[in-house]
Amino acid sequence: MQLTVWTYEGPPHVGAMRIATAMKGVHYVLHAPQGDTYADLLFTMIERRDRRPPVTYTTFQARDLGSDTAELFKTAAREAYERFRPDAMLVGASCTAELLQDDPGGLALALGLPIPVIPLELPAYQKKENWGAAETFYRVVRACAAQHAQSPAVQRPRRADGLRPRCNLLGPTALGFRHRDDVVEVTKLLDELGIDVHVTAPLGASPADLARLGDADFNVVLYPEIALPAAKWLERTFNQPYVKTIPIGVTATRAFIAEVAKVSGVSQPIAETDSRLPWYSRSVDSTYLTGKRAFIFGDASHALAAARIASEELGFSIVGLGTYSREFAREVREAAAGYGLEALITDDYLEVEAQVTALQPEIVLGTQMERHIAKRLGIPSAVISAPVHVQDFPARYSPQMGFEGANVIFDSWVHPLMMGLEEHLLGMFREDFEFHDGAAPSHLGHHDAGPAEAPPPAPAPISIGWAPEAEKELGKIPFFVRGKARRNTERFAAESGVATITLETLYDAKAHFSR
Amino acid sequence: MSSSFGQQESGAPTLSKPGCDRTILRERGQREVFCGLTGIVWLHRKIQDAFFLVVGSRTCAHLIQSAAGVMIFAEPRFATAILDDRDLAGLADANDELDRVVARLLERRPDIKLLFLVGSCPSEVIKLDLARAAHRLTRSCSPAVRILNYSGSGIETTFTQGEDACLASLVPELPEAGTQERSLLVAGALSDIVEDQFRRLFEDLGISPVHFLPPRRAADLPPVGPGTHCLLAQPFLCDTARALEARGAKIIPALFPIGSEGTTEWLKAAADCWGIRHDRLEAVTAPGRARAAAALARHRAKLEGKRIFFFPDSQLEVPLARFLCRELGMRATEIGTPYLHKDHLERELALLPASARISEGQDVERQLDRCRQDDPDLVVCGLGLANPLEAEGITTKWSIELLFTPIQGYDQAGDAAELFTRPLSRRERLEV
Numbered sequence: 003m004q005l006t007v008w009t010y011e012g013p014p015h016v017g018a019m020r021i022a023t024a025m026k027g028v029h030y031v032l033h034a035p036q037g038d039t040y041a042d043l044l045f046t047m048i049e050r051r052d053r054r055p056p057v058t059y060t061t062f063q064a065r066d067l068g069s070d071t072a073e074l075f076k077t078a079a080r081e082a083y084e085r086f087r088p089d090a091m092l093v094g095a096s097c098t099a100e101l102l103q104d105d106p107g108g109l110a111l112a113l114g115l116p117i118p119v120i121p122l123e124l125p126a127y128q129k130k131e132n133w134g135a136a137e138t139f140y141r142v143v144r145a146c147a148a149q150h151a152q153s154p155a156v157q158r159p160r161r162a163d164g165l166r167p168r169c170n171l172l173g174p175t176a177l178g179f180r181h182r183d184d185v186v187e188v189t190k191l192l193d194e195l196g197i198d199v200h201v202t203a204p205l206g207a208s209p210a211d212l213a214r215l216g217d218a219d220f221n222v223v224l225y226p227e228i229a230l231p232a233a234k235w236l237e238r239t240f241n242q243p244y245v246k247t248i249p250i251g252v253t254a255t256r257a258f259i260a261e262v263a264k265v266s267g268v269s270q271p272i273a274e275t276d277s278r279l280p281w282y283s284r285s286v287d288s289t290y291l292t293g294k295r296a297f298i299f300g301d302a303s304h305a306l307a308a309a310r311i312a313s314e315e316l317g318f319s320i321v322g323l324g325t326y327s328r329e330f331a332r333e334v335r336e337a338a339a340g341y342g343l344e345a346l347i348t349d350d351y352l353e354v355e356a357q358v359t360a361l362q363p364e365i366v367l368g369t370q371m372e373r374h375i376a377k378r379l380g381i382p383s384a385v386i387s388a389p390v391h392v393q394d395f396p397a398r399y400s401p402q403m404g405f406e407g408a409n410v411i412f413d414s415w416v417h418p419l420m421m422g423l424e425e426h427l428l429g430m431f432r433e434d435f436e437f438h439d440g441a442a443p444s445h446l447g448h449h450d451a452g453p454a455e456a457p458p459p460a461p462a463p464i465s466i467g468w469a470p471e472a473e474k475e476l477g478k479i480p481f482f483v484r485g486k487a488r489r490n491t492e493r494f495a496a497e498s499g500v501a502t503i504t505l506e507t508l509y510d511a512k513a514h515f516s517r
Numbered sequence: 518m519s520s521s522f523g524q525q526e527s528g529a530p531t532l533s534k535p536g537c538d539r540t541i542l543r544e545r546g547q548r549e550v551f552c553g554l555t556g557i558v559w560l561h562r563k564i565q566d567a568f569f570l571v572v573g574s575r576t577c578a579h580l581i582q583s584a585a586g587v588m589i590f591a592e593p594r595f596a597t598a599i600l601d602d603r604d605l606a607g608l609a610d611a612n613d614e615l616d617r618v619v620a621r622l623l624e625r626r627p628d629i630k631l632l633f634l635v636g637s638c639p640s641e642v643i644k645l646d647l648a649r650a651a652h653r654l655t656r657s658c659s660p661a662v663r664i665l666n667y668s669g670s671g672i673e674t675t676f677t678q679g680e681d682a683c684l685a686s687l688v689p690e691l692p693e694a695g696t697q698e699r700s701l702l703v704a705g706a707l708s709d710i711v712e713d714q715f716r717r718l719f720e721d722l723g724i725s726p727v728h729f730l731p732p733r734r735a736a737d738l739p740p741v742g743p744g745t746h747c748l749l750a751q752p753f754l755c756d757t758a759r760a761l762e763a764r765g766a767k768i769i770p771a772l773f774p775i776g777s778e779g780t781t782e783w784l785k786a787a788a789d790c791w792g793i794r795h796d797r798l799e800a801v802t803a804p805g806r807a808r809a810a811a812a813l814a815r816h817r818a819k820l821e822g823k824r825i826f827f828f829p830d831s832q833l834e835v836p837l838a839r840f841l842c843r844e845l846g847m848r849a850t851e852i853g854t855p856y857l858h859k860d861h862l863e864r865e866l867a868l869l870p871a872s873a874r875i876s877e878g879q880d881v882e883r884q885l886d887r888c889r890q891d892d893p894d895l896v897v898c899g900l901g902l903a904n905p906l907e908a909e910g911i912t913t914k915w916s917i918e919l920l921f922t923p924i925q926g927y928d929q930a931g932d933a934a935e936l937f938t939r940p941l942s943r944r945e946r947l948e949v
Contacts, residue, residue, distance in 0.1 A: 003572075003598045003599065003604055003611070003614035003615060003617070003618050003623055004598070004599045004601065005596060005597075005598055005602060005616075005618045006575075006578045006596060006597045006598070006599050007592070007593070007596045008578075008582055009578040009582060009597070011575070012576070012579040013574060013576045013579060013903060015574040015576075016576075016579065034548060035552070035638040035670070035671040035672045035677075036548050036552060036671040036672060036675065037550065037552025037553075037554070037555075037580070037670075037671025038552075038671065039547075039548070039549045039550065039901055040551060040552075040555075040583060040584065040901075041583075042549070042579045042900075042901030043577075043584075043900045043901050044583060045585060045903075046900060046901055046903065046904045046905060047900050047904065048583075050904060052904060052907075052908035053905045053906065053908060054901065054902070054905045054907060058547060059547050060547070061546075061547050061548045061671075063670065063671075063673070064641070064670075064671050064672040064673045066672075067642070067672065077561070078547065081546075081882075096576060097574035097575070097576050097638075097639055098574070098576075098638035098639050098642055098671075101605075101639060101642045101643060102642070112717070113781065114612055125602070126574060126576070127574065127577065127600060127601050127602040127604075127605060127764075128601070130575065149867055311522060352625075368895075374556075374592075375872070378592065389564055424775050472906070490585060
């Protein structure tokens with residue numbers, strides 16, 4: 003059992019729903035107890051879709067358990083087919099139905115429906131949402147495209163001269179963080195490079211579209227958490243190489259262009275006029291961003307991309323990096339080692355909270371959950387990854403990928419930080435009644451926010467005392483670095499055997515750590 | 518639980534006549550409803566020193582997070598102990614695990630006085646004995662923390678039935694009232710402002726002592742005994758009522774306090790029980806009735822003659838339909854409810870217009886067909902259906918809000934009506 007205040011991912015069948023809802027002509031029959039239809043709200047409310055997800059639930063109740071829940075499933079599947087006439091049907095179980103062991107896959111196949119029926123085995127007590135989405139996408143791709151596979155020995159015919167190369171975009175789903183606009187931005191980028199997008203999947207694709215996947219020259223994996231197993235299968239089956247770089251950030255977008263050019267054989271230079279991040283970041287207004295201590299957490303792809311942007315493109319210092327995507331733990335560990343850190347690989351919200359509390363960063367780049375932590379600790383934060391809430395499915399064009407994505411990122415990450423002049427003035431004048439210590443940045447408009455000295459949940463007990471004048475001096479340090487100063491001083495005192503921290507100790511510690 | 522809605526149902530929709538003289542359409546199929554865990558979203562705010570620990574799967578955690586997380590940025594007073602495959606392997610082990618999780622939780626939240634272990638579909642299906650776990654943990658944690666258990670699983674409870682199960686689990690904990698003492702107990706979580714209004718009205722009527730279940734703090738559990746007379750403030754409290762009766766309390770039959778008529782009848786039922794003279798009731802309720810009448814007149818102009826269709830959700834549908842039809846002149850085409858407790862709703866049903874179709878249970882696709890055919894002016898439904906129906910051009914009122922908004926009593930009658938006029942006004946306003 004795991005104590006869970008917030009969960010980073012839903013159960014795997016929600017991942018399967020994201021695939022079914024993203025696609026056209028697919029219906030999902032889910033063996034699930036009454037109440038699991040809450041998942042519809044994710045799509046109708048958070049993503050504001052204008053139609054119901056293509057999901058039929060059996061919604062069995064306690065009184066059904068004594069009778070034939072398998073029959074209930076068969077009826078639901080049959081009626082769903084008759085009503086919705088899909089081109090393909092996914093069938094599976096939610097966590098409770100998994101315990102009943104009715105075998106939805108076998109039952110649905112026995113119905114003899116005249117469409118492909120794709121059984122899903124999603125172990126709900128071991129795996130989670132992204133795994134469920136990846137597994138489902140892989141199964142659907144196989145079911146639809148396998149019949150067109152040729153022997154691996156057959157070489158892909160070269161595209162005729164004068165024809166533009168074409169690729170598939172793999173990974174965007176329903177309920178994906180900025181998937182809608184990332185697809186537009188990457189499609190535009192590829193078009194400028196002279197490359198056509200053949201099929202985008204699963205978002206907007208039908209089973210017939212998936213059957214055509216093999217006709218593309220290569221694949222672009224936008225979201226490896228979802229599309230990597232499918233891309234690897236397509237590589238084995240159709241000799242389609244796939245592009246591994248994820249174009250989030252200016253450096254990454256350049257690397258993406260280089261990799262696409264290599265894979266496709268195009269050699270078209272591309273104008274970077276859309277990318278304002280490099281100049282914005284170089285302009286002197288951004289100088290104060292240098293060395294801002296950032297904590298980064300999210301799914302692996304977004305966390306890795308964010309770390310690179312934060313360190314190479316914005317000049318932040320990364321003090322913590324982690325992910326809840328265990329499937330990509332190795333990549334995140336490697337990246338963290340590059341920043342001299344140990345990666346935090348966990349899906350335990352309380353562990354993340356403890357680390358943020360211990361590190362006292364100046365900005366938290368994370369998920370909706372890290373917004374909770376940051377709010378509690380009074381630290382500025384921006385959302386870089388799912389899970390997200392309704393405000394992160396905005397009406398306006400808001401990609402994370404490509405050059406426009408970098409513009410969006412610059413604006414949204416810098417926004418929560420106190421602006422430079424205000425930061426200076428706060429450091430100089432501590433007792434202003436209005437722009438007081440710990441008040442939220444005044445450009446955010448929360449004038450009456452109380453002092454935001456963090457109420458840390460159960461910090462390690464420290465036996466070292468503070469002399470009053472040292473405590474007072476600590477209060478003169480701007481609040482967003484004060485937590486760090488306190489910890490450093492206490493650590494310095496502990497290491498050098500000082501029992502009471504005086505003014506001297508405070509400045510000794512400052513000198514010690516500024517080396 | 519299941520005995521509380523014991524009517525026989527087969528696969529096909531059935532029409533049957535219960536005690537009251539009405540035809541009820543009974544259906545089963547896909548039910549687009551919440552499970553009882555959702556009750557935690559408001560209960561954790563009502564009982565301020567209680568904590569709700571769901572023992573379930575990641576789905577359960579995801580559900581409460583999705584239902585409540587939109588609004589909740591502070592640390593909530595609920596969490597989930599997520600079962601994993603090790604727990605499914607052997608039951609003895611699961612109890613140790615539960616003890617460990619509870620210990621970690623109580624360490625983190627020392628302010629907790631009352632902890633509910635909330636059963637879910639997975640914990641019910643694997644028959645994890647949470648009642649016994651609650652007993653065991655109470656022994657080790659008392660007197661600091663009291664630990665109770667109820668089921669909020671989807672297989673046993675629908676949405677507001679979670680509150681019923683929670684309150685029913687509290688009833689055995691209530692202190693024994695002196696046998697001679699006559700007291701009024703109001704059952705059902707009400708918003709604090711409504712609770713205070715009712716408290717003042719009962720005081721003016723001369724009814725005392727008055728207690729409310731649930732209380733705002735775990736230490737303030739109301740006493741119960743043979744002298745206790747109980748008014749139900751919510752229509753979904755079947756098991757709670759039965760548990761109170763088992764403690765000797767008497768349920769006062771009444772309309773539910775929604776709208777001016779419902780509130781008056783509800784207060785009158787208690788007043789009659791206390792032998793309070795009619796003119797005193799008239800005098801005490803007159804200002805409230807006058808204010809409600811003034812507030813409702815404005816909304817009646819907008820709602821009169823409009824046709825309304827209710828999808829099943831909370832069991833509030835029947836009293837709400839009675840209020841909207843009788844006090845605001847709406848015409849109900851279908852009134853769907855997840856369960857119809859004949860005893861508690863008898864008076865309500867008698868006041869519903871004969872033309873309204875009443876349905877119990879759900880086959881959502883067929884009900885959507887009927888809804889489209891009825892072509893109502895306003896549809897009350899859950900959030901899974903609301904935006905899709907809006908996209909079809911059908912105006913909707915999302916039903917969960919009816920649980921999160923003070924709608925009971927005289928001074929909320931206008932607010933309750935406004936919840937239904939707002940979507941219609943909005944549709945008129947928008948030019949795009």
